[in-house]
Amino acid sequence: MKALQDLEIFVRTVDTGSLSATARKLDLTPAAASAALKRLEAELGVQLFVRSTRSLRLTEHGERFLEDCRPALQTLHKAAQQIAVGDPVLHGVLKLAASSDFGRNLLLPWLNDFQNLHPQVEIRLQLSDRMANVYSEPVDAAFRYGQPPDSSLVALALAPTHRRVLCASPAYLARHGTPSSPHELTDHACLCFMLGDNVRDRWRFSLGDEPQITVRVRSMNVSNDGDAVRLWALLGKGIAYKARLDVAKDLAQGHLQALCTHWTTEPAPLFMVLPSRRQITPLIRTLRDYIISRVAQLDSQTLEAW
Secondary structure: OHHHHHHHHHHHHHHHOOHHHHHHHOOOOHHHHHHHHHHHHHHHOOOOEEEOOOOEEEOHHHHHHHHHHHHHHHHHHHHHHHHHHOOOOOOEEEEEEEOHHHHHHHHHHHHHHHHHHOOOEEEEEEEOOOOOOOOOOOOOEEEEEOOOOOOOOEEEEEEOOOEEEEEEOHHHHHHHOOOOOHHHHHHOEEEEEEEOOEEOOEEEEEOOOOOOEEEEOEEEEEEOOHHHHHHHHHOOOOEEEEEHHHHHHHHHOOOOEEOOOOOEEOEOOEEEEEOOHHHOOHHHHHHHHHHHHHHHHHHHHHHHHO
16 A cells, blocks of 8 residues: 555654654665655645755645644554454445255345344345356355356355255155165156256266266156255155255254265355455455354254254
C-alpha cells in the first residue's frame, strides 16, 4: 500500500523533524523516503515542506494537510488491522447455489444457524440440480458434489472423502429382500437421477483389490430432482444410490438402510466452487469453515448409525 506508506512518511517526518530519522524508523533509505514525499507533493499539487540543508519546515499547505492527514492515517491503520485479523462482525450478502437435496434439507438449516451467529449476513440461495455457472450467474459460491469439470474454477474441499451410499427403506426390503452384493441390483427396482437427458443408471462399486464393476440398474422411477429420488426411497419405491450426506438423517433415524456396506461406493466429494480466489473473502472463509464442521458432525453420526 504505497499511498498509505507515503502518508506515514509525511506524518513521521513532521514528528521527528528529520527525513533521515524517519527513514531509519521505517527501515528505508533516505532516498526512498525523499522520493515518497516528492510523490505525495506531486499528487497533491502543492509543496508540503520548505527544505534547507539542516531542517524541514511545514508550509501553510503542509500544516492544513497535516490536520486532516493524521486522523485519516489512524483510521486507515485501524481498517488495515481489521482486514488482517478478520473483522469480528461479519456482514454482507452471500449469493449461493446448491443442488436441491443438499440445499433444501441440509444447507438451508445450516445457513439459518449461521445467520443466528452472524445476524448481519444476508442470504440469496438458488436451488437447482443444474450446475450453476459461477462466471455468468450472480453467484458467489456453489455447493456441488464431485470435482468441477472446469479446471479454472476454484474448488474448496468441504468433504473430500465423502462417498455415495446404496440404500432403501425397511418396508421395501421387507417386501423384496435385501441384496447382498451390487450384482443383485438387476433384480430390484431402482430409483435414478437424471441430469438433462442423461439417466444415471450405471452404478459403480469395488471390493478390495478387485476391479471396479459397473451395474446397469433397472430404472423404476427417474427424476431430475435429487430430493424426489430420496423421497421415493423413503416411500419404499425402490433402491437409491445417493450422496451419503443427502440421506444421513434418514439413515441415522432408521428410515433408510444402507446396503452392501462391505463394498466401496463411488466417491462424491463435496466442494464449494468459486470463479476465482478473489472471491475467498473473510465471509466466505468463515462460511466454509462452518459448513466443514457441520458436514463432519453429520457424517460421523451417520457412520455411527451403520
